[in-house]
Amino acid sequence: MIEGVFCVIDYQSVLNDEIKQLKPSGIRRFFDIANEMDNVISLSIGEPDFSTPWHVRQEGIKTLEDGKTWYSPNRGFMELREEICRWLKHRYHIEYEAKNDVVVTVGGSEAIDLCIRCLINPGEEVLIPEPSFVCYRPLTEMAGGVPVTIETKQEDKFRLTAKALREKITPKTKLLILPFPNNPTGAVMRRRDLEEIAEIVRENDLLVLSDEIYSELTYGDTRHVSFAAIEGMKERTVVVNGFSKAFAMTGWRLGYAVGPKEIIAQMTKLHQYGIMSAPTMAQYAAIEAMKNGDSDIDEMREQYDMRRRLIVDGFNAMGLTCFEPEGAFYVFPCIKSTGMTSQDFCEKLIYAEHVAVVPGDAFGDCGEGYVRVSYSYSIKHITEAMSRIGHFLKNL
Known part of the structure; x- marks a missing residue:
């Protein structure tokens, strides 16, 4: 660089090509628009309106007061891993070994x-x-x-069917993702559905990533x-x-x-x-949540169920057919x-009535013609x- 002359950098040429090609999250667009408007009601984000239960927050506060602000082991505190294993055995009848079978992360996304x-x-x-x-x-x-x-359809209650799965398997297929209970549809896979999928997984020697972050929020x-x-x-x-949905601990990132x-x-x-390790105070709070938080989950689930029925009935009464999640x-x-397209519907709704929801195509092309509406808000x-x-x- 010549003295007094600044070099102009072509940032597009230095950025990673893979990252440049990624689209921004379709969920955040209307959330950001809502933040710039007055008198907006947002039903766009999967953020529980409940505060983290007080006894869980107290444990986090106590951790700070006691000066427990050091790094944890990479896999997470052994006590938390043991609680996770106990929880999974008690709730879902699967057994894991705390020492080697568990890693604690910064949110389920990591x-x-x-x-x-x-x-x-x-x-x-x-x-x-x-979707x-x-x-x-x-x-x-x-x-x-x-x-x-693999497109899931409303007539199948947005569940993954064995037929749809078989049609997509090729010699290059390695991993199946099972995102159930599902965001955005609210679909749930029952045991008989999973057994049919398991048969295909065995036949084709596949691995599975089962995202069960909403496992505690099922109804009926x-x-x-x-x-x-x-x-x-197994x-x-x-x-x-994770802890974000079941225990209303989104901001704890665990x-x-x-x-x-x-x-x-x-x-x-x-x-x-x-990352190295998950936040220390969040791990201590999570231990308390797993030990003493069953009633908190039951209370929140009951409230969500009431809201679920209210909003499904409301959309059906308006003439917008709504699958019951x-x-x-x-x-x-x-x-x-x-x-209207999903994008047009959401854009016109937010500017006309100041209500934010998310276009269905944000969750895949087959989501076109739908919108996602969260009922993690007050009545x-x-x-x-x-x-x-x-x-x-x-x-x-």
Whole structure:
């Protein structure tokens, strides 16, 4: 550089090509628009409106007061890993060994990233049922893998069917992602569904990443069944879960993965270099949540169920056909009758009525014609939003 003359850098030429090609999250766009407007009601983010239970917050506070602010072991505190194993055995009847089968991560998202990167070589295919959460496809691409979409349909209750799975398997297929209970549809896979999928997994020697972050939020008499609990699947499956949804601990950023020790060892190695360890105070709070938080989950689930029924009935009464979700805290109403695309519907709604929801195509192309609406908000919040949406539809 000549003195007094500044060099102009072509940043597009120096940035990573893979990262440049990734699309920004479709969820965040309307959330950002909402933040710039007054009097907006947002039903766009999967953020529990409950505060973290007080006894859990107290444990985090006590950790700070006691000066427990040091690094934890890379895999997480042994006491937390033991609680995770106890929890999984008690709730889902799967047994893991705390020393080698568990790694504690910064949210479930890190665990998903670690799993995909440790299992996928360039060119290998990853099967992704869609509509589904936005991270699976880009994380697969960044690992050099090839994402292969399996469309789930409303007539199948948005469940992954054995027929749809078989049609997508090729000699390059290595990993199946099971995102159930599902974000954005609220679909749940029952035991009989999982057993059919397990048969195909065995036949084709596949591995499975089962994202079960919403496992505690299922409704009705039948509770969540972990894919690892299906005969012969524990040895093939990495289960990802966390504390954000069940315990309203989104901001604590804590998740975990359990699975075969050989896979967890490699995930831990990557975790060591990229993160090192999850936050100490969050881990102590999570121990308290798992030990004494059953009633908190029951209370929140009951509230979500009430909101679920309110919002499903509301959309159906408006003429927007709405599949009844059996898990998570989202509904996925069909807006095809309006003649608008998902993007147009959401954009016109937020500017006309100041209500933010998420276009269905943010969760895969097959989500076009739907919108995702979160009911992780208060009854008052939901009721006002539904009134505004009804007004919007009448004025079309």
